Amino acid sequence: MKKIFVLTGEPSGDKLASEVILQVKTKRTDLEFLSVGGTNLEKLGIRTIFDQKEITYIAFTDIILNFFKIKRKIKDTVNEILKFKPDILFSVDSPDFTLRVAKLVKEKNSKIKTIHFIAPKVWAWREGRVKKMKSFIDHILLLFKFEEEYFNKEKLTNTFVGHPLLDKNNKKNVQIDELLDKKNIISIFPGSRVSEINYHMPILINFVKKMNIKDPNYNFIFHATHKNKELVSHYISNDQIQNIETIYDDKIKTAVLKKSIFAIVKSGTVSLEVCKMSVPSIIIYKMNFINFYLAKFLLNIKFVNMINIINNREVIPELIQSECNADEIFKSVCYFLKKPDLIAKQKEEIKKTLEILTSPSSSSEEASKIILSYIS
Numbered sequence: 001m002k003k004i005f006v007l008t009g010e011p012s013g014d015k016l017a018s019e020v021i022l023q024v025k026t027k028r029t030d031l032e033f034l035s036v037g038g039t040n041l042e043k044l045g046i047r048t049i050f051d052q053k054e055i056t057y058i059a060f061t062d063i064i065l066n067f068f069k070i071k072r073k074i075k076d077t078v079n080e081i082l083k084f085k086p087d088i089l090f091s092v093d094s095p096d097f098t099l100r101v102a103k104l105v106k107e108k109n110s111k112i113k114t115i116h117f118i119a120p121k122v123w124a125w126r127e128g129r130v131k132k133m134k135s136f137i138d139h140i141l142l143l144f145k146f147e148e149e150y151f152n153k154e155k156l157t158n159t160f161v162g163h164p165l166l167d168k169n170n171k172k173n174v175q176i177d178e179l180l181d182k183k184n185i186i187s188i189f190p191g192s193r194v195s196e197i198n199y200h201m202p203i204l205i206n207f208v209k210k211m212n213i214k215d216p217n218y219n220f221i222f223h224a225t226h227k228n229k230e231l232v233s234h235y236i237s238n239d240q241i242q243n244i245e246t247i248y249d250d251k252i253k254t255a256v257l258k259k260s261i262f263a264i265v266k267s268g269t270v271s272l273e274v275c276k277m278s279v280p281s282i283i284i285y286k287m288n289f290i291n292f293y294l295a296k297f298l299l300n301i302k303f304v305n306m307i308n309i310i311n312n313r314e315v316i317p318e319l320i321q322s323e324c325n326a327d328e329i330f331k332s333v334c335y336f337l338k339k340p341d342l343i344a345k346q347k348e349e350i351k352k353t354l355e356i357l358t359s360p361s362s363s364s365e366e367a368s369k370i371i372l373s374y375i376s
Contacts, residue, residue: 002028002375005086006035006046007077007101009094012269014038014052016117016164016364017092021046023368028375034084036077049080070097078104081112088113088374095120099133106136113374117141117367119158122150123301123309130154139374141367145356146310161366162359165272182219186211186333187260187279189223189270190232196266197228199286201235204264206326207333208241214334216243221256223270224248262333267304271316275307275350280343282317282332286324307353315349 006021008014018040024031025044035041038052054073078101081089089105089112091098102114114137122130127150133140134156142148142160151158190200208220220243224232229248236244247253257263260279265271267285274281283305303309305316319328336343359366 001030001032002088003032003034003084003086004088004090004371004375005081005084006033006037006041007081007089007091007098008035008037008041008052009092009097010052011038011040013093013098013118014040017041017090018044019164019364020090020092020117020367020371023364024371027368027372031375034080034086049077073097074100074104077101078108081105082108085109086112088115088371090371091116093118099137103132103136113138115139115141115371115374117161118143119147119151123147130156139370141370143357143363144306144310159366159370160359161370162363163269163272163357164363165269166276166354166358167362167364182221182259184218185256185260186218186220187223187257187263187274188220189263189265189274191266191268192225192228194228194231195287196285197231197235199288200266200284200324201232203284203286203324203326203329205235205239205241207264207329208244209239210326210330211333212241212243214330218243220244221260222246223253223257262336264329264333267318267320271305271307272354275316275354278347278351280336280346282319282329282336284319284324284329286321307350310353310357311349315346315353 004024006017008017014037017037021033021041021044033046035046035048036050036052037046037048042048074097081101082105089102091102091114099116099120102116105112106114116137119140119142120129123146130150131154134154138157140151140156140158142158143163145160148158148160188204190197190204211218222232222236222244224246226248229246233246236246247256257274257277257279263274263279263281265274265281265283267283271281271283285304301309302312303314304318304320307315308318317332319332
């Protein structure tokens with residue numbers, strides 16, 4: 001029986017991996033799996049060798065502080081993979097963990113085929129990594145078409161599979177619009193991590209207060225996750241503003257976003273979902289000054305939003321760090337809301353950009369084809 005080891009480092013990777021493996025399992029029922037995963041892979045009946053939480057470290061400072069713990073986990077994971085003897089090691093995202101594991105596995109057993117999903121952002125920093133990666137990665141799957149040139153240059157086999165959020169067959173939209181009687185909705189995405197919420201919520205609450213002084217006829221809906229809904233609600237309840245609500249159900253969030261006239265979005269993949277819904281937006285982000293200066297020093301990009309990076313200009317305004325304050329957000333939102341031609345222009349430019357980011361079928365379908373080609 002052929003074997004696949006699925007290697008992830010955080011919940012988002014677990015979700016992406018599960019979508020790909022679901023496609024694999026529908027095409028081949030004679031495969032054995034083992035993983036470092038989370039709840040999504042477990043739902044597919046795939047056992048994880050340890051709790052994914054033990055290696056989920058996000059920020060630069062977190063990685064530094066947990067360096068020795070991560071190192072031990074890398075060693076343990078490599079040993080378990082070698083013991084399992086898979087035909088394929090399928091790693092997803094979290095390069096500080098997954099690629100280190102893949103490198104050591106390949107050194108100890110070169111017969112194991114290594115496929116990695118979501119290329120490290122070599123176009124943003126450390127382009128030299130590609131040279132090293134080609135010695136231990138057999139195939140890399142890309143979210144964005146423009147990434148191909150970086151891997152083609154070093155002759156590392158790659159395939160553009162597209163971004164999952166932009167899949168044409170993504171049927172997440174739920175027709176519950178009739179339940180939403182609110183008008184002039186401005187959707188706000190403060191972030192999913194505790195640190196992001198703590199930085200952004202006070203700023204966003206002050207922004208809402210400024211908007212209410214100017215015009216009280218808007219409704220502000222904060223999009224939270226199940227995990228952080230209480231923290232977001234806590235910030236909102238402290239001020240008792242009438243035209244603010246928090247939602248966390250994914251189906252309702254999609255319907256609310258569709259009805260929104262504007263969105264204020266924390267930098268990240270959620271901005272692509274907003275773009276897909278054709279909702280005009282601005283991007284915000286604030287972090288502690290150590291991580292900010294580390295990022296500024298290391299990153300080789302002018303923008304943080306993918307739409308802007310691809311176009312090499314600010315299609316979507318970015319308010320980062322010192323510019324991420326209530327006054328600047330207020331000015332930007334007001335300026336857009338009184339300029340319908342500007343909103344139309346942003347929507348059109350985003351639509352053109354998304355067309356080149358969308359895969360022929362779905363990212364999980366395309367990725368599963370690559371995996372199965374190595375099994376065959």
